[in-house]
Amino acid sequence: MKLLLLGSGGREHALAWKICKSSQLEKLYVAPGNAGTSEIAENIAIDINNFEAIGNFCVQNQINIVVVGPEQPLVNGIHNYFETTNTLQNITIIGPKKEGAIIEGSKDFSKAFMKRHRIPTAKSKSFNKDQLPEALAYLEQKESPYVLKADGLAAGKGVIIEKDLKKAKFALNELLKGQFGKSSETVVIEDFLIGVELSVFIITDGVNYKILPEAKDYKRINENDTGLNTGGMGAISPVPFANREFLDKVENQIIIPTVKGLRKEGIEYSGFIFFGLISVKGDPYVIEYNCRLGDPETEVIMPRLKSDILELFDGIATNTLSERDVEIDLRSAASVMMVSGGYPENYEKNKEITIGELDEKSMVFHAGTTFKNNKIVSNGGRVLALTSYGKNLETALKSTYKNVGKIHFENQYFRSDIGRDVTKKN
Ligand code: AMP
Ligand code: GLY
Numbered sequence: 001m002k003l004l005l006l007g008s009g010g011r012e013h014a015l016a017w018k019i020c021k022s023s024q025l026e027k028l029y030v031a032p033g034n035a036g037t038s039e040i041a042e043n044i045a046i047d048i049n050n051f052e053a054i055g056n057f058c059v060q061n062q063i064n065i066v067v068v069g070p071e072q073p074l075v076n077g078i079h080n081y082f083e084t085t086n087t088l089q090n091i092t093i094i095g096p097k098k099e100g101a102i103i104e105g106s107k108d109f110s111k112a113f114m115k116r117h118r119i120p121t122a123k124s125k126s127f128n129k130d131q132l133p134e135a136l137a138y139l140e141q142k143e144s145p146y147v148l149k150a151d152g153l154a155a156g157k158g159v160i161i162e163k164d165l166k167k168a169k170f171a172l173n174e175l176l177k178g179q180f181g182k183s184s185e186t187v188v189i190e191d192f193l194i195g196v197e198l199s200v201f202i203i204t205d206g207v208n209y210k211i212l213p214e215a216k217d218y219k220r221i222n223e224n225d226t227g228l229n230t231g232g233m234g235a236i237s238p239v240p241f242a243n244r245e246f247l248d249k250v251e252n253q254i255i256i257p258t259v260k261g262l263r264k265e266g267i268e269y270s271g272f273i274f275f276g277l278i279s280v281k282g283d284p285y286v287i288e289y290n291c292r293l294g295d296p297e298t299e300v301i302m303p304r305l306k307s308d309i310l311e312l313f314d315g316i317a318t319n320t321l322s323e324r325d326v327e328i329d330l331r332s333a334a335s336v337m338m339v340s341g342g343y344p345e346n347y348e349k350n351k352e353i354t355i356g357e358l359d360e361k362s363m364v365f366h367a368g369t370t371f372k373n374n375k376i377v378s379n380g381g382r383v384l385a386l387t388s389y390g391k392n393l394e395t396a397l398k399s400t401y402k403n404v405g406k407i408h409f410e411n412q413y414f415r416s417d418i419g420r421d422v423t424k425k426n
Pocket of ligand 2: 232293295
């Protein structure tokens, strides 16, 4: 099989690493990729939102499967483009059409969808830009903290959690006035849920689904979950509080009604679904859906997936996903993201990265890296993820932190407390 993988982050390096383990792989291209993917696959310089260029490349190189890493091309309709272009119709896209990607692309849609299918989620109400007085009145009746969500994609900045009513009202006004353009012309106001978060992932052909390892990520820049939100500073898998009973609830109350609900509504969905969940006293609620895998969650999920991922992709291509197995490595995996000093605000790029010899159970997934004068240099805020296996999370974390010490670049920063909240030695 010949594959093209779209994206350039740690998620894509981890996916590429896993794809390369398959004996069925003939050739893997990554667009645009990073320094890490160039070591195991062929990077090609194509913009992931230029569907015509991607389509032409696929025809010229006889690509069988396109795996879409990030959400933007999916929300923009890359799958629809392939389906409606004659020469591209026999290529399988791992990722939904825009009618499915809307579960991530519109929070208003996803909340209404969950309500329609009785999927547990925080109570909410949506308001559009002409309903500011009603929205303010609704907010006034609510208790602090106030949760405001821009309806559309806002580069991870569209969720505002504010304790002070006055500030929440101001933020609401800003959003509805178009702080994020069209994305915030509708705003969801949602009840605040208290609990612990985790992420569960499936791959589905729209009818059948396979559950992948669950993960927990650490979104804040500073230790003890303080400071600004980031794309994610580390991840662990498995998640200790997600026991069998809890995961059964997730499957019965969330996964099954979601897959069935999509089908009932005539939305053909193929690809991954990322369930951002919160456990409230042992009961799962959906915080958000994403139409793709998470980053850095993928950097712990792929190492724990024992099955051949091309078997799963082929299951989608040939409508045989139900016959494929997902075998999970019983070891734990822990990943720590090394970032550029200053991230998620301003930071410098082009810092030379040196990577010493890592232990056998550790691996590096590049995120924001590139080559310059034959040297690997930083090229983004999140620079690379170091993942290790361990017989339990404590040993995985220990190996990860030991090996993080073998990687250096100027102004590097990482959190030293990944996993500490859920491991025994906290
Ligand atoms: P999102 O961008 O949807 O992932 O939201 C960002 C973060 O805001 C989540 O990871 C949660 O930590 C928090 N959050 C979102 N919605 C709620 C809610 N209803 N209750 C509590 N926390 C929330
Ligand atoms: N780590 C969260 C995300 O990928 O959205």
